[in-house]
Amino acid sequence: MEDTLTITLTPELKAILDNLTDAEGIPPEKVVQAALQDYLFIRQFRALRSQLLKKAKTPYTDDDIFEVVS
Template sequence: MNDTLTITLPPDIQAMLVTMTQAEGLSPESVAQSAIRDYLFIHQFRSLRSQLLQKAQTEYTDDDIFELVS
């Protein structure tokens, strides 16, 4: 099931979105979905990294954490 999310974009972002989607043949919906997916992944990554660092005896690098969550 798909839900609808309505967002308001400032004119400058809307113009950039239109230019990019036309140039790359993408839909605005696919760009928004990709951006939200990326944001959520980064948020989860940072949260897990923070939790691991609190429990760890050694320091992990971002690459170490990425390998653990990928």
């Protein structure tokens, strides 16, 4: 089941979103979903990296962490 989330956009952000969706022919909802998905992935990646670094005897690189989450 899908949920609906209402957000408020500044006029500047709305204009950028409109330009992008017009140029690429995709709905604004898809752009916002992709942006949110990317943001959440990055946050989860950073949290996992932080946890692993606390436990590690040797430092992990971003590539090491990426391999764990992929």
